[in-house]
Structure formats: C-alpha cells, structure tokens
Amino acid sequence: MIQLNGYGWRHAGRRAWAVRGVDLHIDAGERVLLLGPSGAGKSTLLAAVAGLLPSDSGESEGELDVDGRAGVVFQDPQSQLVMSRAGDEVAFGLENLAWPRERIWPRVEEALARVGFGYPLDRRTSELSGGEQQRLVLAGALAPRPDLLLLDEPTANLDPAGGELVRRALSSVPTMVLVEHRIERFLDLITRVVVLSPGGGVRFDGQPSVLTGRLGAQLAAEGVWVPGHPMPHRPAAGEPGETLAAYKDVAVRRGEALVVTGPNGSGKTSLALTLGGLRAPLQAGVVVTAWGDRPHRWRPKVLARRIGSVFQNPEHQFVTSSVRSELELGGTPVARVTELLVRLRLEHLAAANPFTLSGGEARRLSVATALASRPALLILDEPTFGQDRRTWVELVDLLASLRDEGHGILAMTHDPEVVHALADRTVAL
Amino acid sequence: MAKLAASGLLSVVVLTSRDPLVLGTVLAACLAAAPFFGVGPKAFMQRIWPVLVACAGIVITLALFSADRGGTTLLHFGPFLVTTSVLWASLSLALRLLSLAVPAILVFASTDPTDLADSLIQHAKAPARFAIGALAAFRLLELFREEWGMISMARRARGVQRGFARTAFVLFVGAIRRGVRLSVAMDARGFDSGLPRTVARPQRFGAADAGLILGAAVLAVFAFSLGTR
Amino acid sequence: MSNLRWRTVDIVVASIIAVAFGVVFWAWTLLWTGPFAVAFNFFPPAAGIINGVWFMPAVLAPLILRKPGAALFTETVASVISAILGSVWGWLVLGYGLLQGLGGELAFGAFGFRRFGVPQAMLAGALAGTAATVLDIVANPYGVGDWRASWQIAYGACQIASGAVIAGLGAFLLTNGLAGTGVLDRFPAGRARQAV
Numbered sequence: 137m138i139q140l141n142g143y144g145w146r147h148a149g150r151r152a153w154a155v156r157g158v159d160l161h162i163d164a165g166e167r168v169l170l171l172g173p174s175g176a177g178k179s180t181l182l183a184a185v186a187g188l189l190p191s192d193s194g195e196s197e198g199e200l201d202v203d204g205r206a207g208v209v210f211q212d213p214q215s216q217l218v219m220s221r222a223g224d225e226v227a228f229g230l231e232n233l234a235w236p237r238e239r240i241w242p243r244v245e246e247a248l249a250r251v252g253f254g255y256p257l258d259r260r261t262s263e264l265s266g267g268e269q270q271r272l273v274l275a276g277a278l279a280p281r282p283d284l285l286l287l288d289e290p291t292a293n294l295d296p297a298g299g300e301l302v303r304r305a306l307s308s309v310p311t312m313v314l315v316e317h318r319i320e321r322f323l324d325l326i327t328r329v330v331v332l333s334p335g336g337g338v339r340f341d342g343q344p345s346v347l348t349g350r351l352g353a354q355l356a357a358e359g360v361w362v363p364g365h366p367m368p369h370r371p372a373a374g375e376p377g378e379t380l381a382a383y384k385d386v387a388v389r390r391g392e393a394l395v396v397t398g399p400n401g402s403g404k405t406s407l408a409l410t411l412g413g414l415r416a417p418l419q420a421g422v423v424v425t426a427w428g429d430r431p432h433r434w435r436p437k438v439l440a441r442r443i444g445s446v447f448q449n450p451e452h453q454f455v456t457s458s459v460r461s462e463l464e465l466g467g468t469p470v471a472r473v474t475e476l477l478v479r480l481r482l483e484h485l486a487a488a489n490p491f492t493l494s495g496g497e498a499r500r501l502s503v504a505t506a507l508a509s510r511p512a513l514l515i516l517d518e519p520t521f522g523q524d525r526r527t528w529v530e531l532v533d534l535l536a537s538l539r540d541e542g543h544g545i546l547a548m549t550h551d552p553e554v555v556h557a558l559a560d561r562t563v564a565l
Numbered sequence: 566m567a568k569l570a571a572s573g574l575l576s577v578v579v580l581t582s583r584d585p586l587v588l589g590t591v592l593a594a595c596l597a598a599a600p601f602f603g604v605g606p607k608a609f610m611q612r613i614w615p616v617l618v619a620c621a622g623i624v625i626t627l628a629l630f631s632a633d634r635g636g637t638t639l640l641h642f643g644p645f646l647v648t649t650s651v652l653w654a655s656l657s658l659a660l661r662l663l664s665l666a667v668p669a670i671l672v673f674a675s676t677d678p679t680d681l682a683d684s685l686i687q688h689a690k691a692p693a694r695f696a697i698g699a700l701a702a703f704r705l706l707e708l709f710r711e712e713w714g715m716i717s718m719a720r721r722a723r724g725v726q727r728g729f730a731r732t733a734f735v736l737f738v739g740a741i742r743r744g745v746r747l748s749v750a751m752d753a754r755g756f757d758s759g760l761p762r763t764v765a766r767p768q769r770f771g772a773a774d775a776g777l778i779l780g781a782a783v784l785a786v787f788a789f790s791l792g793t794r
Numbered sequence: 795m796s797n798l799r800w801r802t803v804d805i806v807v808a809s810i811i812a813v814a815f816g817v818v819f820w821a822w823t824l825l826w827t828g829p830f831a832v833a834f835n836f837f838p839p840a841a842g843i844i845n846g847v848w849f850m851p852a853v854l855a856p857l858i859l860r861k862p863g864a865a866l867f868t869e870t871v872a873s874v875i876s877a878i879l880g881s882v883w884g885w886l887v888l889g890y891g892l893l894q895g896l897g898g899e900l901a902f903g904a905f906g907f908r909r910f911g912v913p914q915a916m917l918a919g920a921l922a923g924t925a926a927t928v929l930d931i932v933a934n935p936y937g938v939g940d941w942r943a944s945w946q947i948a949y950g951a952c953q954i955a956s957g958a959v960i961a962g963l964g965a966f967l968l969t970n971g972l973a974g975t976g977v978l979d980r981f982p983a984g985r986a987r988q989a990v
Contacts, residue, residue, distance in 0.1 A: 148979075188749055190801075193980065208753040214708065215746035218701045224679060227765040232755035240765045262707055276754065414718040440724030451739060452712075452719040455731060457974055466724045491738055491975035505723060678878075695805055699871055702809030706817070706875075734971065737814055741977045744810040748803035757802045 137284060137311065138162040138185055142198035145180055145189060154180040157337035158198070160330065162313065164283070167325055169344070170315045172332035173358040174496065174524045178315045181332065182208075182286050185313065204283030211289040211522070213269035216276075222248070222264075223257030226276045233280050247279040248272075251305035266400055267298025274305050285312040292317065292522040295400045295550035317524055320363040323347075331355065359526035367553050368529065370536035372560045380513040380544040381411050381425045381443065386563055388513060393535065393545040393558050398565030404548035405448070407565070408517045411546065412445040426512070440466065444506030446516040450498035454490040459501055462490055468508045476504045480534070496527035503534070513544040520551050532557050678703055683766050693762050701747060705740060712736055803980050804859050811858070812868045815851045816875025819887070822847060823876070842927070842953030846960025848890070849922035852898030853915050853965035858972070860982045862907050865898025865918065890929055897921035910983070916962030923957025924950070 144156035155177035162168055170178050183189050184200060186208045210216055219225040226244045235243070244257070251271045255264070264272065270290055277285060287306075291299035303321050306312070316322060323344055331340040331351070340351060347355070347362050356365040377390035386407065388394045398404055409415040410423060413431025422429055427442050434442075447453055456462050459482055463473045477483045480500040485493065490501060499519065506514060519535075520528050536558060539545045547554060555562055682700040685691040716732050725731075751757075800808075855868035873891025901918035902910070927950040972978050 183749075186753055188753055206753075208750070210746065210750060212743075212746065214705075215743045216750040218697070218704070218747070218751060220677075220679060220704050224765070229754040231762050231765050232758060232760070234760045234763050237763055237765060237767070240763070261704075280755070409718060412722060414721055436721045436726055437724045440722065443722075445719075445722035447715065447719050447722070449715070449739075452716045452735065453723055454735065455720065455723060455725055457971075489974050489976065491977070509724065694800070694802070695867070698802065698805030699809040699812070702806055702813045703875070705810065706813050709814075709817070738972065738975050738977050740810050740814060741807055741972065744806045745803055745977065745980055748801075748806040751806070752802050 137164050137203050138313075139201040139203075140185075140199065143184070143200050144197040145177075145184055145194055146196075147180075147194045148192075150194075152335055154335070155184075155332065155337070156197075156335060158332075160338060160341070162284075162311075164311050166311060167309075167327045168313045169319060169322065169326045169329045170313055170332065171319070171329060171355065171360050172339070173334060173355075173360065173526070174494070176332040176334045178332055179288050182288050182313065182315055186286050205280070207277035207280070207282035207285045209270070209273055209277050209285070209287045209290045211292040213266060213273055213293070216273045217261050217269060220261055221257065222253070222255060222259040222261055222272055225261060225272055226279050229276050229280050235280070243279055244275075247275040250278065250308060251275045252301070265298060266294045267301040270294060270298065270302050271305050274302065278309070283311065285309050287312060287314045287316075289316055289522070290314075296552070297399055317522070318361050320361065323363065356525060359524035361525050367557045368532070369557055370532060373540045376560070377542070378426055379424075381423060381431070381546075383407070383411050383417065383423045384421050386411070388544045388546045390512065390544050391539060391542050392560050393539045393547065394561050394563065395555050395559035396546070396548045396563045396565060397550060397552075397555060399550060402565040404550075404565060405517055408445065408515050408546070408548050412443055412515045413439050414445060437466065440511065441509045442511050443513045443515065444509070444511035446499075446502050446506045446514070446519060448517045448521060450493075450502035451491060453502055453505065457489050458487055459490055459493075460486040462501060462505050463508055465505070466509055472508065472510075476507060480504045481530075496523055499523065499527070499531070503531070507538075512542075513546065514538065515546045515548075517548050518550070519547055520549060520554055528553075680766070683764070687764060687767065694756070697756075698748075701751070702744065705743060705747075709736060709740065712739060798861060800859075800861060800863070804861060804864075807981075808855050808859060808864060808868045809871060811851055811855055812871035813875050815847075815868075815872040816879065818847060819872060819876035820879040842923075842949045842951075843956045844960075845923070845926065845953050846919065846956035846958075846964065848926060849894055849898070849919050849957045849961035850965050850968075852895050852922045853918045853961050854968060856898060856902045856907075856918065857910050857915060857965055857969045858978060858981050858983050860907070860910055862899065862903065865902065865922075866892070866895035869895030869898060869922070890926060893925035893929060894922040897923075897925040912963065912966050915966040916958040919957035919960070919962030919965070920954050921957075922961060923954040926957075927953050 138160065140158050140160040143158045143160075144153050146153045158181065170181065172178050180189070184196075185202055186206045187202070188208070189196070217225055218228050223241075223244055226247055227240050230240045230243060248257075251274050253268070253271050253275055255268070261269065261272065274290075285306075291302050294302065299318070299321060303325070306314075306322075307325060314322060314326070326344050329340070329342060329344050329347065330338060333339040340346070346352070348364060352362045352364065356362040372392060374391055376392035379387050379389050381388050386394070386396065388411070396404055396407060406415075406418065410417050410432075413423065413425075413434060416432045417423060423431055425431055425442070431439060431443065454462060455465060460473065460477075463476055464470075477486060480503065482497065482500060482504060485497060485501075490498065493501060499521075503516070503519070514535075516535075519531055523531065532554065535545050535547070539558075539560075545558075547558070549555070678700060682696045686693050686696050713732065713736055716735050720726075720728070720732065748756075849869075851872045852865040852869040855864035858864075870888065870891040873887040873894075877887050898918040898921065901921045902914055904917070905914055930949070930953075931946055969978075969983055973983050
C-alpha cells in the first residue's frame with residue numbers, strides 16, 4: 137500500500153532535511169504508530185504520504201509510492217472544518233470527488249453513525265465541543281471510503297474526554313498511520329510501531345511491546361510519552377505564605393502551586409482571566425489580592441509587575457518582532473533578559489521572529505515574558521497543551537522551582553499529569 | 566439568488582432618484598416584506614442598528630454644521646443654526662442611505678451563507694472553488710471576535726495598552742495561518758483535484774423566486790413613476 | 795513568474811484578506827458618517843485623505859498572491875462582506891469594490907504582473923483611489939457630486955494620494971511584516987526569507 141525507498145524531503149528555505157533515507161513498507165490492515173522526538177519529521181512524512189507536499193515548496197529524493205487514496209486528520213479542528221453545518225461538512229469531501237448526489241446523503245449519515253456523532257445534520261459546527269468537532273472531521277475523512285487514514289496528532293488540542301471520543305471512533309478503522317504524543321490510550325489499537333530519528337530515517341520498526349523495554353526508556357528521555365515512565369513528582373519545599381489573589385472560593389498563596397481542573401468549557405479560562413485582572417468578574421464577587429482589590433482596574437504596567445498571565449495560545453501575547461525585544465518590553469534590565477533567555481533555553485532564538493517559533497519554544501517564550509517583570513503570582517492557562525514529554529518536564533520543573541522561590545503558581549489544566557506532578561492543592565470546576 | 570436580483574433592482578431605483586416619495590415607498594415595501602422572508606423584528610434590528618446610528622450621525626452633523634441658511638429657523642443655540650431646509654436636506658440624505666442599505670440587509674439577514682454560495686454556483690455559474698473558498702473564510706469570521714477579545718486581554722497582561730493596529734496584526738497573522746492550514750485540509754479532501762464537483766444541496770429556482778423578481782421589478786417601476794410625476 | 799492558476803491556498807487566503815477588510819470597511823462606514831464627518835467639516839474635501847484603507851485589499855492581495863485577478867477578487871469580496879454585515883451603502887459598495895479592484899489589476903498588469911515593489915503598489919493604490927473618486931461623484935451617495943468643481947478636485951487629489959500612501963505603501967509594509975512572521979511561506983512574497 138505505502139512504499140518508501142530512501143525517501144527524503146527538504147522544505148524550501150531550510151538547510152537541514154526534514155526526513156532522509158526513509159525505507160518503509162506498510163500493507164493494508166496495518167495500524168502503525170509513528171513515533172519520534174519533536175523535529176523528527178513525523179508530520180512531514182505524513183504529509184508526503186498524503187500527497188500534500190507541493191513540488192514548489194521543497195525538494196525530494198528517493199521513491200514514494202502510495203497505492204490508494206488517503207484520508208487525513210490534523211490536530212486543530214478549527215483549521216479543518218469548512219462548512220457551518222455538520223452534514224454539509226461531511227458532504228464536502230464527497231462533492232469534491234464527484235459522488236452522485238443520490239449517494240451522498242446516505243453515505244453522510246453512515247459516516248456520522250460510524251464515528252458515533254450524535255447530532256442532526258444541520259447542527260452548527262461552531263456549537264460543537266472540540267472532541268465532537270474532531271469526530272466530525274474524522275467522519276468527513278472517512279466518508280469517501282479512503283484506503284487508509286493518516287492522523288497527525290488528532291487529540292493534541294482536546295481534553296481527555298474529547299480524546300476518548302476520537303479513540304473510540306478510530307477503533308473501527310482498518311488501515312491507519314497515527315502520529316501522537318500521548319500514545320497510552322492508543323496502544324491497544326496499534327499493530328506496529330515505527331520510530332523516526334531527526335533528519336534521518338527509520339530507527340526502529342516492529343512490535344508495540346518493545347516500548348516497554350530499553351528503547352522505550354530512550355524515547356521517553358527524548359520526549360515521547362511512553363507509558364510506564366512515571367512523571368516526576370515535585371511537592372512544595374516549604375509552607376505557603378500570604379494569599380496573593382482570591383476570588384470566591386479559589387485562593388492562591390505565595391510558595392504554593394494551585395491547580396484548577398475541569399473539562400473544556402467548565403470556565404477555567406474565565407477564572408484565569410478574572411484572577412489575572414484581565415477581565416471584570418462576570419458574576420457578583422470581588423477579586424481580592426495582596427496589593428488591593430479589583431485588579432481589572434489597574435493600569436496594564438502595574439498589573440504586569442504583580443500578576444503574570446500565560447495564555448493558552450502563546451501567539452496572542454506576542455507584541456514585537458524578535459524574541460529579545462519581547463523580553464525587553466517594558467524596560468526589563470539587560471541582565472534579566474539574558475537570565476531569562478538562558479533559563480528557558482531561548483538564547484539561540486534571540487533574533488528570531490516570535491511567530492516562527494515551534495509550539496514548545498513559543499510556550500517557553502510566553503512564560504519568559506510573563507516572568508520578565510518579576511510578578512509574584514503567575515497564572516497559566518493550559519501550559520502543557522500539546523507538548524512533548526521533554527518540554528513538559530522542563531516546564532513543570534521550572535514552575536516547581538518558581539514556586540519554591542516564593543512565587544504563587546496557578547495553573548488551569550485538564551492534564552491529570554500536571555495535577556499529580558505539581559499540585560499542592562487542587563480545585564475542580 | 567432571486568433575492569439578490571430583486572434587491573439589486575430596487576437599489577438601482579434608489580440610486581437614480583432622490584425624491585423622498587420614491588425612496589420611502591421602496592423602504593416601506595422592504596420593511597413590510599421582511600417578516601415574509603423570515604426576518605423578524607429582532608433580527609432586523611440587530612443588523613440595522615449600525616445603519617441607524619450612522620444615519621442619525623449624518624442627520625445631526627449635517628444639520629448642525631451645514632452652511633445653508635435658507636428656510637425658517639428651528640433651533641438656534643450658540644454657533645449652530647438648524648433650519649428647515651437643512652433638516653430636510655439631511656433627512657432626505659439619511660433616507661437615501663437607509664433605503665440603499667435595507668434591501669441588501671434583508672437579503673443577507675434572511676439567507677444562510679452556504680445556501681447563498683450554492684445558489685451563486687448553481688444559478689449564476691460562479692466558479693465553485695472560489696465561492697466555496699470564500700465561504701470557508703467567512704466561517705472563520707465568527708471566530709475573529711472572540712480572538713480579538715483574547716488578544717486584547719493578552720496585551721494587557723503584558724503590560725501594554727491595547728493598540729488597535731497591533732491587535733489587528735496579530736489577528737491577521739493567526740487568520741492567515743489558519744487559512745493556510747485549512748487549505749491544506751481542503752486539498753487533502755480532494756478540493757483541488759480538478760474533478761468537476763457534484764452538488765449535494767441543489768438550489769431550486771422556482772415560481773416563487775421568479776415571482777419575487779417580477780414583484781421587485783413592478784415595485785421599482787411603480788416607485789420610479791411616483792418620483793417623476 | 796508564477797503559475798497563473800489559483801491554488802486552494804491562494805483562494806482561501808485571498809478570501810481571508812477580503813473578510814478581514816470587509817469587517818474593517820463595515821466599521822469604517824459607521825465611523826465615517828459620525829465622528830469623521832464632524833472632524834472634516836471645516837473642509838469636507840479633505841475627508842478623502844483617510845480613505846486609503848478602502849483600497850488596501852486591492853493592493854495587498856496582489857502583493858501576496860502575485861497573480862492576476864487577486865486585486866479584483868479580493869476587493870470585490872471585501873465589499874460584499876461589508877454589505878452582508880450591514881453597510882450603510884447597501885449594494886453600491888459592490889460597484890466600488892469592482893472598480894477599485896479593477897484599478898489595482900490595471901496597475902500591476904501594466905508591469906506584466908512581474909514586478910511587485912513599492913512603485914507598483916503605490917500606483918495600484920492611486921488607481922483604486924481614482925476609481926473611487928469617479929464613483930463618488932457619479933453615483934453620489936454622500937453628496938460629493940453636488941460640490942463645486944474645485945472641491946471635487948481637491949477631494950479627488952486627497953483620495954488618490956491617500957490611496958498611494960496608505961493603501962500602496964501601507965500594503966507593502968504590511969506584506970513585509972507578515973512575511974517576517976512566516977505565515978506567507980506558501981507564497982512568493984514569503985519565500986524570500988533566509989534559509990534557517
């Protein structure tokens with residue numbers, strides 16, 4: 137079905153090859169998990185197999201042969217949904233492939249039923265949860281009866297419940313190639329594991345059971361979420377101090393890491409914005425802080441010195457055109473800028489435009505900028521969103537040491553690992 | 566599709582005339598017809614309030630600042646002089662704007678964008694790829710508003726006063742990036758395949774539609790004749 | 795010289811530019827009839843000087859896409875979007891969109907769609923401004939056609955200059971800014987970035 141012989145691809149404008157010397161053969165009926173640390177070229181390989189690398193965007197070498205049509209699912213539902221109504225969305229792919237009309241709608245219903253989509257055809261796509269949206273995307277990909285399914289981190293943007301929805305929908309797909317970070321829930325669907333090494337070829341190709349051994353440990357160290365390698369536990373070193381901010385029954389204290397959990401849509405972001413002084417409280421109630429009440433009335437500069445907020449989407453916070461000037465914003469002393477660059481491993485990116493950073497790098501920059509004015513309280517909204525294991529561990533370590541230095545940490549997340557590793561107290565919404 | 570043609574016709578009439586009677590007739594007819602198209606008063610107000618505000622603005626500024634001194638004085642305070650002729654001129658301009666805007670608003674308040682795109686493709690023979698591409702981008706519009714709020718708050722968190730241009734830039738970058746990813750996803754589903762697309766939602770152009778266009782034409786002629794008298 | 799056929803990504807991004815500016819147009823008309831009208835009342839023809847924003851899609855789209863038809867498509871769709879949202883001008887904006895877009899096409903077409911630098915951008919903005927001025931006088935939504943000739947000329951001059959500077963130069967700078975962020979990597983405008 138899929139045959140690669142010494143295949144390589146280099147993106148235009150890059151010096152390094154994204155993948156090189158890949159030899160791979162995949163037959164119908166196989167369910168392959170494609171693993172590798174960040175930057176190993178997994179997404180590139182998937183795009184190549186899907187036929188989505190236009191010849192004018194880079195150069196290739198070797199052979200690539202795909203026998204049959206592929207359906208593709210990416211990680212962000214909002215960047216994949218075309219139509220505003222659910223039924224139309226699934227029909228889109230069928231229209232493109234010139235299916236006769238009388239066969240389209242029955243097939244749409246079939247595809248939706250197969251992924252377990254529970255809403256009528258005219259349901260607005262914008263009113264669906266993330267997990268439901270991805271299910272819809274999946275239905276759209278499966279509707280034209282592709283010979284194989286390619287998935288690039290389909291659950292990265294979803295909370296555990298959403299991820300479970302997708303997993304259940306995938307259980308009936310016969311042939312697929314899956315790239316994922318959090319592989320634990322998919323392991324029983326997989327028949328084969330292929331590991332890529334950065335800029336190179338296939339490092340390993342075989343049974344999933346090998347992940348429990350030495351290779352598994354190596355991969356875990358490089359950033360793959362291999363199950364059976366527990367996350368570090370970082371309890372507080374000392375006693376918490378004064379309350380830094382409180383709203384209703386949620387209070388964060390100095391030297392403490394408070395983790396607020398709850399599924400998507402439970403109001404975690406709203407709470408983060410309220411406590412961060414970025415928005416007036418939506419319901420009755422006043423935000424009390426160590427520096428006075430009603431932080432949403434403070435001037436921005438004053439706010440930034442007391443409470444730092446890190447957003448889910450790091451790009452929302454970028455203001456300048458280079459990493460260094462991002463940190464210098466607001467008159468940060470040069471010594472502090474250098475300190476932050478080193479601590480968050482961003483020195484080699486000091487001159488780069490913030491928007492060109494990868495997910496992990498952007499997240500680190502976002503944290504660095506929030507720390508620049510030394511706020512006592514740091515609020516983070518889903519800090520571990522879509523991160524590989526290595527960045528995850530770094531981030532948790534950083535937060536733990538900040539806490540031990542006397543900062544207050546408030547993290548909103550649906551990631552149970554964060555709770556386990558970092559939380560001194562939790563609040564469930 | 567018929568709605569488009571109908572309101573287009575009416576607009577032509579409005580453009581070529583400045584007689585309040587003509588404009589008023591067109592406006593009244595549109596307002597009366599609104600409920601028949603499924604545009605309730607509430608939905609209508611949602612769309613029209615900016616236009617009303619703008620019209621009010623025009624009336625006020627023209628009335629207050631106009632250099633025209635003819636007609637009887639209505640209001641005289643400070644340097645501002647409002648006379649009947651000024652008021653009349655500004656009101657009629659406002660009326661013209663209102664009657665220009667209302668037919669278009671009616672069309673779009675009562676039409677689902679997907680249906681509109683389908684209709685353009687099937688009846689007006691618009692190129693399918695362009696219409697659907699535009700439709701997909703339009704869907705992203707809804708997300709913009711929320712993003713704008715988030716970006717503003719993010720800037721505040723950075724200690725920066727929210728600047729319009731900067732916020733707009735970040736939004737724009739995000740929108741383009743999403744658009745690029747969306748086009749990759751669309752290609753993955755065969756959008757660029759060169760195969761002639763089939764139609765899942767056929768749009769019927771029936772007697773009712775023809776009747777609408779005819780009705781609009783009659784109204785247009787009628788209103789016009791009122792003016793030339 | 796790029797392939798003349800529009801790729802999916804060309805269509806979608808042009809549409810996004812159109813949608814984004816459609817919103818700006820919609821908001822702008824509201825401001826135009828209120829605060830702006832007051833501000834410019836000392837010399838109404840000077841109002842033309844801020845109108846450059848209206849011509850930006852006609853310049854920005856060709857700069858990014860570098861294909862014929864970009865100016866026309868984007869400017870027209872932007873005006874349609876502003877009408878959808880509830881523009882004061884109703885269907886008239888479509889006429890503006892078409893003619894302004896055409897102005898942009900002419901400017902880049904005059905150079906064979908081969909050069910996409912500042913002079914071309916400013917010319918495109920100026921031509922679009924000319925188209926708008928003509929329509930302002932002929933179709934006369936705001937009473938410009940009633941002014942005396944000297945005012946009309948002053949207005950036209952302001953508007954055309956605004957087109958050249960705000961739309962032309964502005965779009966050029968915006969394109970550079972966008973290219974720096976990497977979002978234009980699928981387009982010729984973004985490929986000039988350094989190898990990383």
